[in-house]
Amino acid sequence: MVINMVSQKLDMPTESSSLKKQGNTIPKITTPKLEIKDVGKIFKTKSGDTVALEKTSFTVEDGEFVTILGPSGCGKSTILRIVAGLEESTSGQVLLDGQEINGPGPDRGMVFQSYTLYPWLNVKDNITFGLKLKGVPQKERDDLARYYLQLIGLTGFEKHYPIQLSGGMKQRVAIARALANDPKILIMDEPFGALDAQTRTIMQEVLLKAWEESKKTILFITHDVDESIFLADSVYVMTARPGRLKKKIPITLERPREYSMKSTVEFGNYKEELLSLIREESLKSIH
């Protein structure tokens, strides 16, 4: 991993300089959808500087589903908030389609752990909130709302207000709202963290279905090992504070995935590997 990062760092300048020299004549190198380069975060506190996130680098490919797994307080939310542009990093940069991000924008949709629906808007108006800001005409908004409601399995609920929905339903709407805005990447910060275990597994399947149909790139944070494996193409394991990416584990379980896969030997092997990595970290953070 470390070697990999170093080589990446060395490669990058030459790549970009050769690009500049030769213009469009060279064969196109596929750039990753999201590139996080040496992103770190230091909080200034009274008792000195606290490293919340050590310099971290990783990439997410177009259409990839990446989960970041880590103990609580490891700075995984910090990474997401930096990618979303809601927080500034103290070092490094974030590239989306090769462009450096600067502040939040509709190209990076986000779903939070807390319920963030607008309580004064009904389900349909929640889903089309971003579209309305963009000036998408009513007819098109209606069609998109209908499509996404069907995608998340909430057809018939367009006139309901958030207070009338269960936690799982609220998060479905939040996912639909983020997807309807057609972002380049969907960022999810433990979106099912507040839900009960049964609802959670159903939500995972709903999300996978939405992902497969929308072909979106997703960066998803969780502290639930099963969840991280079940959803991902790649799992990144993070260390305890100060946060650092410890290992990338590609998940090669076949798609589309079904709930029953969670009891296969293959799944069990992944789980064992991740659990032991996480355990090392948890033990470290206790000492």
Added chain:
Amino acid sequence: MIKKWFTPNKEIPKKIYTSVGFITFLVVLGIWSLLSYSGFVNALFLPTPTTVLATAVKLFVSGDILFDIGISFSRVFTGFLIAALIGIPLGILMGSLRIMEGAFEPIIGFIRYMPASAFIPLLILWIGLGEAEKMSVIFLGTFFQLTLMVMDVTKNVQNDLIDVSFTLGAKNAQIFTKVILPASLPGIVDTLRITFGWAWTYLVVAEIVGASSGLGHMIMQASRFLQPDKIIVGILIIGLLGLITDIMFKSIYRASFSWMRKDGY
């Protein structure tokens, strides 16, 4: 049965709930009647309920009091309206922009501890004894509290709600109009209801000094001419007017924010 009524946090039948409220009123009226009809307290200090009622009828029939109510209401309403028109936007800005909070919170926090009534001599000196002075007292009495309360309401808008709006493409101005304002509107209406109640209490202060009309003036005159029945009528009317505006605000709240209730009604 009785034991249930005295268990902490236990619900009681609605009938019982309303009856006990009614009984409390009757008890107060009973004590008043006992003290006045028996002659235990001199009628010069405490008139009987029937005398007060007769005075009220007389005042309404002659129409004098309607004029006083009208002028008092317009003072309270105008003073309060100006306070709200400045206080609501200022409070929202203070609740969402640290720079506005930093600029205004200290001075407002300081002035609000100065009693509005103490400004009356200064106001008379500055703007005389006219309507503007009366409205200024109402304004001073409500503006600072109202602004700080609106600031608090705005501050309580969930951070994630604002963050998610940024990721949906909202710009700063849209965050105000499409997120912070609708999110804090119920709290603002409730703040208006509470501070409008305070505006009524400042009315008497405003009209006791240098007024020639209004309910406060009527009460002062009645005191001079030893008419306790008229004083009590005045006090009861102010109380009723306050209660009516309170109910009005509550029904506005109910009608506007159905999204806050599960049944949607």
